[in-house]
Amino acid sequence: xxxxxxxxxxxxxxxKWPSFVSDIKQEAENRGKTSVDLQTPKEACDDxxxxxxxxxxxxxxxxxxxxxxxxxxxxxxxxxxYCDQPDQFPAxxxxxxxxxxxxSSKFYSTEFLRxxxxxxxxxxSGLTNMHGSTGxxxxxxxxxxxLEEVFWEMTHNLHQDLGGSGSNLRTPSDxxxxxxxxxxCYDTMALCYNLxxxxxxxxxxxxxxxxxxxxxxxxxNGCVASIARADMSFIGTWRDDIRIDQEAVKAYVGGEFKPxxxxxxxxxxxxFDIQKEVIGLCPTQCMEWDGKKxxxxxxxxxRCMHCINVMPRAxxxxxxxxxxILFGAKAPIxxxxxxxxxxxxxxxxxxxxxxxxxxxxxVWDYWxxxxxxxxxxxxxxxxxxxxxxxxxxxxxxxxxMIQEPRSNPYIFxxxxxxxxxxxxxxxxxxxxxxx
Amino acid sequence: MxxxxxxxxxxxxxxxxxxxxKFYLKDFNSMFPDRKPRDVKKLVxxxxxxxxxxxxxxxxxxxxxxxxxxxQHEAEAKEE
Numbered sequence: 001x002x003x004x005x006x007x008x009x010x011x012x013x014x015x016k017w018p019s020f021v022s023d024i025k026q027e028a029e030n031r032g033k034t035s036v037d038l039q040t041p042k043e044a045c046d047d048x049x050x051x052x053x054x055x056x057x058x059x060x061x062x063x064x065x066x067x068x069x070x071x072x073x074x075x076x077x078x079x080x081x082y083c084d085q086p087d088q089f090p091a092x093x094x095x096x097x098x099x100x101x102x103x104s105s106k107f108y109s110t111e112f113l114r115x116x117x118x119x120x121x122x123x124x125s126g127l128t129n130m131h132g133s134t135g136x137x138x139x140x141x142x143x144x145x146x147l148e149e150v151f152w153e154m155t156h157n158l159h160q161d162l163g164g165s166g167s168n169l170r171t172p173s174d175x176x177x178x179x180x181x182x183x184x185c186y187d188t189m190a191l192c193y194n195l196x197x198x199x200x201x202x203x204x205x206x207x208x209x210x211x212x213x214x215x216x217x218x219x220x221n222g223c224v225a226s227i228a229r230a231d232m233s234f235i236g237t238w239r240d241d242i243r244i245d246q247e248a249v250k251a252y253v254g255g256e257f258k259p260x261x262x263x264x265x266x267x268x269x270x271x272f273d274i275q276k277e278v279i280g281l282c283p284t285q286c287m288e289w290d291g292k293k294x295x296x297x298x299x300x301x302x303r304c305m306h307c308i309n310v311m312p313r314a315x316x317x318x319x320x321x322x323x324x325i326l327f328g329a330k331a332p333i334x335x336x337x338x339x340x341x342x343x344x345x346x347x348x349x350x351x352x353x354x355x356x357x358x359x360x361x362x363v364w365d366y367w368x369x370x371x372x373x374x375x376x377x378x379x380x381x382x383x384x385x386x387x388x389x390x391x392x393x394x395x396x397x398x399x400x401m402i403q404e405p406r407s408n409p410y411i412f413x414x415x416x417x418x419x420x421x422x423x424x425x426x427x428x429x430x431x432x433x434x435x
Numbered sequence: 436m437x438x439x440x441x442x443x444x445x446x447x448x449x450x451x452x453x454x455x456x457k458f459y460l461k462d463f464n465s466m467f468p469d470r471k472p473r474d475v476k477k478l479v480x481x482x483x484x485x486x487x488x489x490x491x492x493x494x495x496x497x498x499x500x501x502x503x504x505x506x507q508h509e510a511e512a513k514e515e
Contacts (some may be wrong), residue, residue: 035478055510065493066492066493066494067491068489068490068491070490070491073484075480075483075490075497078492079492079494080492097494165492165494165495166490166492166494166495166496166497167459167460167496167497201477201480205474205476205483206460206490206497206499207460207473207476208478209459209461210495211495211496212495333495365471365473368464368473368476369472370473372461373460373461
């Protein structure tokens with residue numbers, strides 16, 4: 001029988017979707033009858049349900065904010081959580097979160113997942129979040145004495161590290177990349193792993209004015225949404241032409257191949273119409289179909305991926321591949337949401353990634369010096385101006401960095417850029433320009 | 436100035452701040468205006484490892500203070 005009555009939480013089990021309340025109740029029941037030698041309070045999940053019910057009743061949060069908890073030598077990966085009703089809910093007096101650095105592209109073996117769940121059942125609440133918004137595996141709720149124990153077992157037995165939190169580099173996150181995706185323009189897993197290892201100090205110890213995130217999308221489809229979520233977004237792209245298999249295009253038009261690889265086969269959409277579904281939807285209108293041959297004016301293509309997504313057997317990404325690098329996205333905690341700004345239109349992504357690391361460190365050095373406390377990189381760029389940011393990156397302004405003249409932060413001329421500087425002969429000027 | 440002098444400067448500066456026990460990393464940069472933030476970060480983090488300073492994290496932001504000052508582990512678990 002449940003320890004606490006939870007009539008309001010029970011309502012959340014009545015919808016047609018899976019309910020987190022049912023999950024917590026299931027784990028509470030399991031902990032009540034398990035033979036595992038639990039190292040944390042048996043009633044943790046019961047008390048969590050009770051505290052949530054009280055939160056709904058009082059309409060205020062009953063968790064205290066943050067704390068002095070962590071594992072030795074690390075300044076991230078553990079987020080202190082303390083309940084403000086410890087007498088009523090003693091099993092969740094301290095209920096800390098641990099962030100675990102997920103493997104690149106989230107590839108696991110079932111054996112690893114079983115070991116991780118066994119560890120967390122014994123030394124934590126048994127509740128996990130697979131995965132948090134940043135990408136980490138989130139282990140929800142353990143006591144202070146168990147933090148070092150979990151960390152030791154995880155690093156020594158599971159060979160897995162904690163992730164980033166606080167004013168650290170956050171756990172880098174990437175799409176599935178070349179492991180399973182033909183659209184990947186560079187090896188996202190290799191780059192994600194390399195930068196994770198290179199910047200271990202920044203990942204585990206506070207280094208910046210605020211959080212900093214890398215995310216790696218292998219192509220402009222953006223499966224990890226780096227453009228919306230990362231301070232430094234890598235988006236795969238190509239410099240040459242989209243490869244066209246004209247016979248395969250005809251097969252799509254003739255109905256031999258299903259568009260979008262059959263992804264929209266849940267209802268009958270009628271015969272495939274290349275004019276309406278591909279040519280007419282091209283955002284730059286750079287495609288043409290005369291009934292026999294598909295033509296693409298590649299210099300006008302903005303890599304939206306729509307045509308390739310619809311006809312993946314006929315169209316393929318180019319062969320001269322790399323990535324665009326953008327800076328400054330953030331979620332709407334302060335000053336509203338912001339997308340990343342294109343800063344490096346194209347860079348080859350090749351080991352040992354020295355060019356990328358050089359750019360990263362220039363940006364970090366400047367942000368660490370000039371950024372205000374709790375100011376994300378994107379906010380700082382807005383404050384100091386994109387021109388200044390380009391100077392920091394040692395990059396020349398490029399028309400591809402703006403959507404259209406004067407709509408984005410544009411570039412002002414500097415005296416050194418103008419022949420003769422600001423000093424000129426006014427009489428010479430007036431010969432050509434009357435008052 | 437040697438590394439021990441740098442550490443002492445940090446400890447003395449933090450002790451002199453009355454009523455404030457937690458500091459941003461940038462507050463430490465201002466103690467060493469001629470150093471690169473990355474060097475100051477390494478110094479501060481080494482002092483945490485030595486047990487002279489400690490981290491406080493909200494989850495999104497990290498603050499740093501003298502070990503043992505301000506609200507502590509035990510107190511955080513109780514009603515303030």
